[in-house]
Amino acid sequence: QKEVEQNSGPLSVPEGAIASLNCTYSDRVSQSFFWYRQYSGKSPELIMSIYSNGDKEDGRFTAQLNKASQYVSLLIRDSQPSDSATYLCAVSDSGGYNKLIFGAGTRLAVHP
Protein backbone atom coordinates (compact mmCIF):
# COMPACT_ATOMS: atom_id res chain seq x y z
CA GLN A 1 0.00 0.00 0.00
CA LYS A 2 1.62 3.21 -1.19
CA GLU A 3 1.16 6.00 1.33
CA VAL A 4 1.67 9.70 1.76
CA GLU A 5 1.82 10.97 5.33
CA GLN A 6 1.19 14.48 6.59
CA ASN A 7 0.68 15.96 10.02
CA SER A 8 -3.00 16.89 10.19
CA GLY A 9 -2.36 20.03 12.24
CA PRO A 10 -3.63 22.56 12.77
CA LEU A 11 -0.36 24.37 12.29
CA SER A 12 -0.82 27.82 13.76
CA VAL A 13 1.60 30.61 12.77
CA PRO A 14 1.48 34.38 13.25
CA GLU A 15 1.10 36.67 10.27
CA GLY A 16 4.47 37.37 8.64
CA ALA A 17 6.10 34.17 9.91
CA ILE A 18 7.37 31.20 7.89
CA ALA A 19 5.03 28.20 7.76
CA SER A 20 6.72 24.83 7.23
CA LEU A 21 4.64 21.91 5.99
CA ASN A 22 6.06 18.41 5.72
CA CYS A 23 5.23 15.20 3.89
CA THR A 24 6.74 11.73 3.67
CA TYR A 25 5.97 9.08 1.07
CA SER A 26 6.48 5.35 0.84
CA ASP A 27 7.04 4.68 -2.88
CA ARG A 28 10.78 5.03 -3.57
CA VAL A 29 10.21 5.09 -7.32
CA SER A 30 7.91 8.15 -7.35
CA GLN A 31 9.22 10.89 -9.62
CA SER A 32 6.76 13.77 -9.38
CA PHE A 33 5.58 15.69 -6.34
CA PHE A 34 2.92 18.33 -5.96
CA TRP A 35 1.47 20.67 -3.36
CA TYR A 36 -2.16 21.68 -3.52
CA ARG A 37 -4.02 24.26 -1.43
CA GLN A 38 -7.65 23.61 -0.54
CA TYR A 39 -9.88 26.21 1.05
CA SER A 40 -12.82 24.93 3.05
CA GLY A 41 -15.63 23.84 0.73
CA LYS A 42 -13.52 24.32 -2.41
CA SER A 43 -11.52 22.07 -4.70
CA PRO A 44 -7.71 21.63 -4.54
CA GLU A 45 -5.62 24.27 -6.32
CA LEU A 46 -2.13 23.39 -7.59
CA ILE A 47 0.51 25.69 -6.11
CA MET A 48 3.82 23.88 -6.65
CA SER A 49 5.31 20.96 -8.52
CA ILE A 50 8.82 19.56 -7.98
CA TYR A 51 10.64 16.74 -9.73
CA SER A 52 14.34 16.99 -8.73
CA ASN A 53 16.15 16.95 -5.41
CA GLY A 54 16.68 20.37 -3.90
CA ASP A 55 14.66 23.56 -3.64
CA LYS A 56 12.22 25.18 -6.04
CA GLU A 57 11.00 28.71 -5.34
CA ASP A 58 7.91 30.46 -6.66
CA GLY A 59 7.09 33.78 -5.03
CA ARG A 60 6.51 33.23 -1.32
CA PHE A 61 6.49 29.44 -1.76
CA THR A 62 9.48 27.10 -1.68
CA ALA A 63 9.17 23.37 -2.24
CA GLN A 64 11.97 21.09 -1.06
CA LEU A 65 12.52 17.50 -2.16
CA ASN A 66 14.81 14.83 -0.74
CA LYS A 67 14.26 11.55 -2.58
CA ALA A 68 16.78 9.64 -0.46
CA SER A 69 14.79 10.47 2.66
CA GLN A 70 11.44 10.26 0.80
CA TYR A 71 10.56 13.68 2.11
CA VAL A 72 8.89 16.73 0.58
CA SER A 73 8.25 20.03 2.27
CA LEU A 74 6.60 23.37 1.51
CA LEU A 75 7.73 26.64 3.05
CA ILE A 76 5.46 29.68 2.96
CA ARG A 77 7.29 32.91 3.70
CA ASP A 78 5.58 36.04 5.04
CA SER A 79 2.44 34.04 5.84
CA GLN A 80 -0.86 35.89 5.41
CA PRO A 81 -4.30 35.15 6.88
CA SER A 82 -5.37 34.35 3.29
CA ASP A 83 -2.92 31.42 3.36
CA SER A 84 -5.14 29.72 5.97
CA ALA A 85 -6.24 26.51 4.24
CA THR A 86 -5.52 22.79 4.07
CA TYR A 87 -2.35 21.92 2.17
CA LEU A 88 -2.35 18.59 0.38
CA CYS A 89 0.85 16.78 -0.59
CA ALA A 90 0.48 14.58 -3.69
CA VAL A 91 2.92 12.04 -5.11
CA SER A 92 2.74 10.43 -8.53
CA ASP A 93 2.18 6.70 -8.54
CA SER A 94 4.99 4.74 -10.16
CA GLY A 95 2.50 2.60 -12.07
CA GLY A 96 3.05 4.49 -15.31
CA TYR A 97 -0.12 6.52 -15.54
CA ASN A 98 -1.02 9.86 -14.05
CA LYS A 99 -2.40 8.74 -10.71
CA LEU A 100 -1.76 10.97 -7.73
CA ILE A 101 -1.60 9.62 -4.19
CA PHE A 102 -2.62 12.27 -1.68
CA GLY A 103 -1.92 12.76 1.96
CA ALA A 104 -4.82 13.73 4.23
CA GLY A 105 -3.57 17.30 4.34
CA THR A 106 -2.24 19.73 6.93
CA ARG A 107 -4.52 22.52 8.11
CA LEU A 108 -2.69 25.84 8.35
CA ALA A 109 -4.06 28.72 10.39
CA VAL A 110 -2.36 32.13 10.06
CA HIS A 111 -3.46 34.51 12.79
CA PRO A 112 -3.11 38.32 12.63
Added chain:
Amino acid sequence: DAGVTQSPTHLIKTRGQHVTLRCSPISGHKSVSWYQQVLGQGPQFIFQYYEKEERGRGNFPDRFSARQFPNYSSELNVNALLLGDSALYLCASSSDAGTAYEQYFGPGTRLTVT
Protein backbone atom coordinates in the same frame (compact mmCIF):
# COMPACT_ATOMS: atom_id res chain seq x y z
CA ASP B 1 -9.19 30.44 -20.92
CA ALA B 2 -11.82 28.49 -19.04
CA GLY B 3 -10.61 26.04 -16.45
CA VAL B 4 -12.01 22.60 -15.75
CA THR B 5 -15.79 22.62 -15.52
CA GLN B 6 -17.99 20.10 -13.76
CA SER B 7 -21.72 19.59 -13.50
CA PRO B 8 -23.82 19.49 -11.50
CA THR B 9 -22.39 21.40 -8.52
CA HIS B 10 -24.50 19.59 -5.97
CA LEU B 11 -26.62 16.47 -6.13
CA ILE B 12 -28.82 14.62 -3.67
CA LYS B 13 -29.70 11.01 -4.44
CA THR B 14 -31.32 8.10 -2.63
CA ARG B 15 -29.63 4.77 -1.90
CA GLY B 16 -29.86 2.40 -4.85
CA GLN B 17 -30.16 5.15 -7.46
CA HIS B 18 -27.75 5.89 -10.27
CA VAL B 19 -25.82 9.12 -10.87
CA THR B 20 -23.90 10.64 -13.79
CA LEU B 21 -21.32 13.36 -13.24
CA ARG B 22 -19.82 15.39 -16.07
CA CYS B 23 -16.51 17.09 -16.68
CA SER B 24 -14.97 19.25 -19.39
CA PRO B 25 -11.18 19.58 -19.30
CA ILE B 26 -9.09 22.65 -19.97
CA SER B 27 -8.98 23.40 -23.70
CA GLY B 28 -6.14 21.41 -25.29
CA HIS B 29 -5.90 18.90 -22.44
CA LYS B 30 -6.41 15.29 -23.46
CA SER B 31 -6.35 13.52 -20.10
CA VAL B 32 -9.09 13.46 -17.50
CA SER B 33 -8.86 11.82 -14.09
CA TRP B 34 -11.58 11.34 -11.49
CA TYR B 35 -11.05 11.46 -7.72
CA GLN B 36 -13.31 10.97 -4.72
CA GLN B 37 -12.73 13.11 -1.63
CA VAL B 38 -14.41 12.18 1.62
CA LEU B 39 -14.53 14.83 4.34
CA GLY B 40 -11.24 15.04 6.23
CA GLN B 41 -9.27 12.97 3.73
CA GLY B 42 -7.22 13.62 0.63
CA PRO B 43 -8.64 12.81 -2.81
CA GLN B 44 -8.59 9.15 -3.85
CA PHE B 45 -7.97 8.18 -7.46
CA ILE B 46 -10.86 6.50 -9.29
CA PHE B 47 -10.01 6.56 -13.03
CA GLN B 48 -7.75 8.13 -15.63
CA TYR B 49 -8.78 8.48 -19.27
CA TYR B 50 -6.53 9.56 -22.11
CA GLU B 51 -7.53 9.75 -25.76
CA LYS B 52 -10.83 8.05 -24.89
CA GLU B 53 -9.16 5.01 -23.37
CA GLU B 54 -8.99 4.00 -19.72
CA ARG B 55 -5.37 4.29 -18.62
CA GLY B 56 -5.73 3.58 -14.93
CA ARG B 57 -8.26 2.46 -12.37
CA GLY B 58 -8.21 2.86 -8.61
CA ASN B 59 -9.50 0.54 -5.92
CA PHE B 60 -13.21 1.18 -6.45
CA PRO B 61 -16.01 -1.34 -7.08
CA ASP B 62 -17.46 -2.08 -10.50
CA ARG B 63 -20.42 0.15 -9.64
CA PHE B 64 -18.12 2.98 -10.72
CA SER B 65 -17.56 3.44 -14.43
CA ALA B 66 -16.47 6.25 -16.70
CA ARG B 67 -15.90 7.18 -20.28
CA GLN B 68 -14.27 9.92 -22.33
CA PHE B 69 -15.75 11.44 -25.45
CA PRO B 70 -14.06 12.58 -28.71
CA ASN B 71 -14.03 16.18 -27.42
CA TYR B 72 -12.14 14.90 -24.30
CA SER B 73 -15.02 15.59 -21.92
CA SER B 74 -15.82 12.78 -19.53
CA GLU B 75 -18.61 11.20 -17.52
CA LEU B 76 -18.41 9.31 -14.25
CA ASN B 77 -21.26 6.93 -13.53
CA VAL B 78 -22.05 5.35 -10.20
CA ASN B 79 -24.73 2.65 -9.93
CA ALA B 80 -26.57 1.32 -6.89
CA LEU B 81 -25.58 4.24 -4.71
CA LEU B 82 -24.58 3.58 -1.10
CA LEU B 83 -24.51 6.03 1.80
CA GLY B 84 -20.70 5.73 1.72
CA ASP B 85 -20.62 7.19 -1.79
CA SER B 86 -21.42 10.61 -0.33
CA ALA B 87 -18.36 12.69 -1.14
CA LEU B 88 -16.90 15.46 -3.28
CA TYR B 89 -16.17 14.10 -6.76
CA LEU B 90 -13.31 15.87 -8.46
CA CYS B 91 -12.30 15.89 -12.08
CA ALA B 92 -8.69 16.71 -12.93
CA SER B 93 -7.38 17.74 -16.31
CA SER B 94 -3.83 17.34 -17.63
CA SER B 95 -2.27 17.91 -21.01
CA ASP B 96 -0.94 14.37 -21.30
CA ALA B 97 -1.06 11.03 -19.56
CA GLY B 98 2.38 10.66 -17.98
CA THR B 99 3.29 11.02 -14.32
CA ALA B 100 5.09 14.35 -14.75
CA TYR B 101 2.10 16.23 -16.03
CA GLU B 102 0.40 18.62 -13.65
CA GLN B 103 -3.24 18.01 -12.87
CA TYR B 104 -5.73 20.85 -12.46
CA PHE B 105 -8.94 20.25 -10.59
CA GLY B 106 -12.43 21.43 -11.38
CA PRO B 107 -14.78 22.81 -8.71
CA GLY B 108 -16.15 19.35 -7.96
CA THR B 109 -19.59 17.81 -7.60
CA ARG B 110 -20.81 17.32 -4.06
CA LEU B 111 -22.89 14.15 -3.93
CA THR B 112 -25.10 13.40 -0.95
CA VAL B 113 -26.71 9.96 -0.74
CA THR B 114 -29.64 9.64 1.69
